[in-house]
Amino acid sequence: xxxxxxxxxxxxxxxxxxxxxxxxxxxxxxxxxxxxxxxxxxxxxxxxxxxxxxxxxxxxxxxxxxxxxxxxxxxxxxxxxxxxxxxxxxxxxxxxxxxxxxxxxxxxxxxxxxxxxxxxxxxxxxxxxxxxxxxxxxxxxxxxxxxxxxxxxxxxxxxxxxxxxxxxxxxxxxxxxxxxxxxxxxxxxxxxxxxxxxxxxxxxxxxxxxxxxxxxxxxxxxxxxxxxxxxxxxxxxxxxxxxxxxxxxxxxxxxxxxxxxxxxxxxxxxxxxxxxxxxxxxxxxxxxxxxxxxxxxxxxxxxxxxxxxxxxxxxxxxxxxxxx
Amino acid sequence: xxxxxxxxxxxxxxxxxxxxxxxxxxxxxxxxxxxxxxxxxxxxxxxxxxxxxxxxxxxxxxxxxxxxxxxxxxxxxxxxxxxxxxxxxxxxxxxxxxxxxxxxxxxxxxxxxxxxxxxxxxxxxxxxxxxxxxxxxxxxxxxxxxxxxxxxxxxxxxxxxxxxxxxxxxxxxxxxxxxxxxxxxxxxxxxxxxxxxxxxxxxxxxxxxxxxxxxxxxxxxxxxxxxxxxxxxxxxxxxxxxxxxxxxxxxxxxxxxxxxxxxxxxxxxxxxxxxxxxxxxxxxxxxxxxxxxxxxxxxxxxxxxxxxxxxxxxxxxxxxxxxxxxxxxxxxxxxxxxxxxxxxxxxxxxxxxxxxxxxxxxxxxxxxxxxxxxxxxxxxxxxxxxxxxxxxxxxxxxxxxxxxxxxxxxxxxxxxxxxxxxxxxxxxxxxxxxxxxxxxxxxxxxxxxxxxxxxxxxxxxxxxxxxxxxxxxxxxxxxxxxxxxxxxxxxxxxxxxxxxxxxxx
Numbered sequence: 001x002x003x004x005x006x007x008x009x010x011x012x013x014x015x016x017x018x019x020x021x022x023x024x025x026x027x028x029x030x031x032x033x034x035x036x037x038x039x040x041x042x043x044x045x046x047x048x049x050x051x052x053x054x055x056x057x058x059x060x061x062x063x064x065x066x067x068x069x070x071x072x073x074x075x076x077x078x079x080x081x082x083x084x085x086x087x088x089x090x091x092x093x094x095x096x097x098x099x100x101x102x103x104x105x106x107x108x109x110x111x112x113x114x115x116x117x118x119x120x121x122x123x124x125x126x127x128x129x130x131x132x133x134x135x136x137x138x139x140x141x142x143x144x145x146x147x148x149x150x151x152x153x154x155x156x157x158x159x160x161x162x163x164x165x166x167x168x169x170x171x172x173x174x175x176x177x178x179x180x181x182x183x184x185x186x187x188x189x190x191x192x193x194x195x196x197x198x199x200x201x202x203x204x205x206x207x208x209x210x211x212x213x214x215x216x217x218x219x220x221x222x223x224x225x226x227x228x229x230x231x232x233x234x235x236x237x238x239x240x241x242x243x244x245x246x247x248x249x250x251x252x253x254x255x256x257x258x259x260x261x262x263x264x265x266x267x268x269x270x271x272x273x274x275x276x277x278x279x280x281x282x283x284x285x286x287x288x289x290x291x292x293x294x295x296x297x298x299x300x301x302x303x304x305x306x307x308x309x310x311x312x313x314x315x316x317x318x319x320x321x322x323x324x
Numbered sequence: 325x326x327x328x329x330x331x332x333x334x335x336x337x338x339x340x341x342x343x344x345x346x347x348x349x350x351x352x353x354x355x356x357x358x359x360x361x362x363x364x365x366x367x368x369x370x371x372x373x374x375x376x377x378x379x380x381x382x383x384x385x386x387x388x389x390x391x392x393x394x395x396x397x398x399x400x401x402x403x404x405x406x407x408x409x410x411x412x413x414x415x416x417x418x419x420x421x422x423x424x425x426x427x428x429x430x431x432x433x434x435x436x437x438x439x440x441x442x443x444x445x446x447x448x449x450x451x452x453x454x455x456x457x458x459x460x461x462x463x464x465x466x467x468x469x470x471x472x473x474x475x476x477x478x479x480x481x482x483x484x485x486x487x488x489x490x491x492x493x494x495x496x497x498x499x500x501x502x503x504x505x506x507x508x509x510x511x512x513x514x515x516x517x518x519x520x521x522x523x524x525x526x527x528x529x530x531x532x533x534x535x536x537x538x539x540x541x542x543x544x545x546x547x548x549x550x551x552x553x554x555x556x557x558x559x560x561x562x563x564x565x566x567x568x569x570x571x572x573x574x575x576x577x578x579x580x581x582x583x584x585x586x587x588x589x590x591x592x593x594x595x596x597x598x599x600x601x602x603x604x605x606x607x608x609x610x611x612x613x614x615x616x617x618x619x620x621x622x623x624x625x626x627x628x629x630x631x632x633x634x635x636x637x638x639x640x641x642x643x644x645x646x647x648x649x650x651x652x653x654x655x656x657x658x659x660x661x662x663x664x665x666x667x668x669x670x671x672x673x674x675x676x677x678x679x680x681x682x683x684x685x686x687x688x689x690x691x692x693x694x695x696x697x698x699x700x701x702x703x704x705x706x707x708x709x710x711x712x713x714x715x716x717x718x719x720x721x722x723x724x725x726x727x728x729x730x731x732x733x734x735x736x737x738x739x740x741x742x743x744x745x746x747x748x749x750x751x752x753x754x755x756x757x758x759x760x761x762x763x764x765x766x767x768x769x770x771x772x773x774x775x776x777x778x779x780x781x782x783x784x785x786x787x788x789x790x791x792x793x794x795x796x797x798x799x800x801x802x803x804x805x806x807x808x809x810x811x812x813x814x815x816x817x818x819x820x821x822x823x824x825x826x827x828x829x
Contacts, residue, residue: 038374038736044663047378067736068530069512076526102517107526153785159517181781182514184773186659187596187646188475194650195468197785210651210673283669320517 358398366731452641504768540748
């Protein structure tokens with residue numbers, strides 16, 4: 001018994017027994033995925049995912065929505081649920097990265113009450129302008145804004161939203177200014193863009209695919225290491241001269257603190273298998289402007305740890321505060 | 325001529341898809357299911373479609389969309405049935421049907437009310453769909469004229485109409501509207517992210533739920549009021565179909581109202597962000613304004629039912645224009661329909677019309693077929709519905725309250741909203757005792773948020789210059805009407821008392 005490893009053997013054996021038992025037992029009942037966007041693209045995508053998960057697990061997988069408050073209500077619901085892995089939070093960068101810095105206080109502890117399990121998707125965002133703005137590329141856009149920026153406007157879904165924070169990142173990098181006009185209703189934002197009230201937004205490739213061919217909107221550049229297959233003519237941020245700029249909302253999973261690691265691993269694996277399926281990528285991921293990431297818990301947590309300080313700095317620079 | 329030939333092309337293309345036996349079946353199933361769920365208080369199209377969405381993955385795309393659209397129409401229609409029979413709105417937009425439809429039912433004219441509603445909604449839908457097929461590009465271009473400035477002026481017009489529509493005095497109407505505006509300020513201020521009157525409650529950060537407010541003010545208040553009456557005798561009335569038809573005099577009053585209502589609904593429908601009962605309540609206010617007998621409103625005036633109903637359904641038709649041609653969802657239900665499209669690999673937007681014309685026009689024609697199914701399904705049902713009125717109302721109380729709570733809970737899964745229902749039920753009762761009309765209050769809540777947002781957006785864009793409201797023609801026209809309404813209301817209130825005016829009250 002000199003070897004520490006042999007001394008730990010009984011413990012390891014116990015763990016080895018415990019872990020498979022947990023994973024085999026999981027899930028012992030219906031699994032609930034909770035998110036904050038009823039009727040949005042995330043809802044649609046999660047419905048398809050839920051169906052595949054339910055086939056794999058032999059248990060019903062239901063979608064439950066708790067809309068509002070920048071996902072705080074949905075995240076809080078999961079944070080306070082039983083840590084058996086049967087209540088899973090599906091959230092965006094709001095919960096995983098921004099909210100701890102945007103809000104003075106949250107009803108749950110973002111660092112300890114929820115464990116990030118996997119980043120499912122990335123959504124590369126690009127700079128989208130209205131079709132009749134007389135610029136054809138990013139350089140011309142920047143030149144125009146240097147002249148007229150303060151009287152030109154960009155739209156977003158509110159202070160602290162990625163459309164606000166992301167655009168400010170670009171404006172900061174380009175050294176220009178534009179007026180921020182927040183919206184609550186997507187329809188009115190788009191209508192004002194068609195009508196010429198709003199000149200630009202940051203958005204996913206969906207809008208460019210939808211309105212590019214008719215010339216109503218134009219995407220000048222988009223995030224990513226490579227060009228998007230559906231938008232072969234749109235340069236990447238790096239190609240357009242902004243190698244350090246990244247605007248990409250995320251969709252990730254979290255479970256309540258205390259959820260067994262084996263269960264976390266099973267959740268991560270099950271989701272990864274579903275979303276990596278070529279048919280799923282073809283039919284669901286691509287058309288929604290998503291990209292599959294399917295990272296491990298460690299990778300996701302590292303990504304969050306890397307992003308947070310940068311966002312904290314940016315949010316402080318922009319002087320955004322939200323009370324709760 | 326060009327317009328007509330293309331119309332004929334589109335129609336035949338659409339009929340080719342919509343008349344396929346399978347699609348007819350999906351359409352009927354959707355309409356039927358929608359009607360059933362819609363009749364239950366508080367449950368509407370949104371919850372039905374979101375529950376049904378997973379099942380439609382396995383259907384072909386045209387069938388799936390046709391069925392979901394059928395649910396949309398059906399639930400909308402069913403909601404009004406509930407308003408008329410029980411005084412409990414099926415969904416917030418149907419709350420307007422309570423105002424005159426329910427008094428009609430209480431007077432034993434429930435069948436007439438249901439029949440009028442069916443005809444008005446059938447007409448409204450057909451009108452909206454016809455406009456959609458003929459003038460979609462024109463209407464979309466018209467809607468683009470509406471910048472935040474025009475929206476602001478339009479909301480101001482709505483608020484003024486709301487304040488002066490009240491049953492009581494002008495002062496009480498204004499007070500109710502202002503209370504509504506104050507309720508609308510609760511939540512996150514979109515311009516600054518500042519939390520207003522939320523008391524640290526995340527549930528209030530997106531404002532007070534409109535559905536909780538409407539269900540409280542209408543359903544719970546109605547139950548409290550009825551429970552307070554000593555004996556509520558069940559409504560008696562003939563069950564013969566002939567007695568369910570409006571009389572000639574009623575018909576003469578209803579059809580011009582239907583025309584006005586559908587016109588207003590068509591315009592509002594084409595403007596994104598104006599849904600949620602805004603147009604229907606406005607249409608009600610206008611009817612009361614133009615009526616020679618405004619005192620009958622709230623007591624069972626047939627115009628007060630026909631106009632908003634036609635308005636609502638015409639709006640559904642034209643709301644499809646931004647949704648289908650641009651991919652801009654007009655409301656939450658349309659957002660779900662677009663999500664369903666995307667799930668089937670169809671990118672909503674201007675290209676759908678070009679790339680998948682069979683699907684696009686098939687869907688639109690199926691709206692028409694769905695409307696026809698609705699009428700076929702519901703007119704024979706009138707006799708059955710009217711029988712419901714013979715059940716002593718107190719026996720329905722538990723069911724009404726239960727379904728109201730289920731309906732409200734299903735929208736956001738928030739127990740908090742149920743407390744709101746209770747609170748607004750009590751508020752509604754208090755307002756009743758004070759003889760303050762709830763209509764201006766509800767309109768204040770509905771219009772408050774868009775009014776404030778667009779006002780501030782306009783000023784943000786004009787650098788604080790108020791003159792933009794007077795230099796743009798649509799805005800100037802709307803504001804002129806606002807001023808005229810205000811002056812007229814004040815004049816009526818404070819002119820020297822005339823014997824005739826006295827007699828009217």
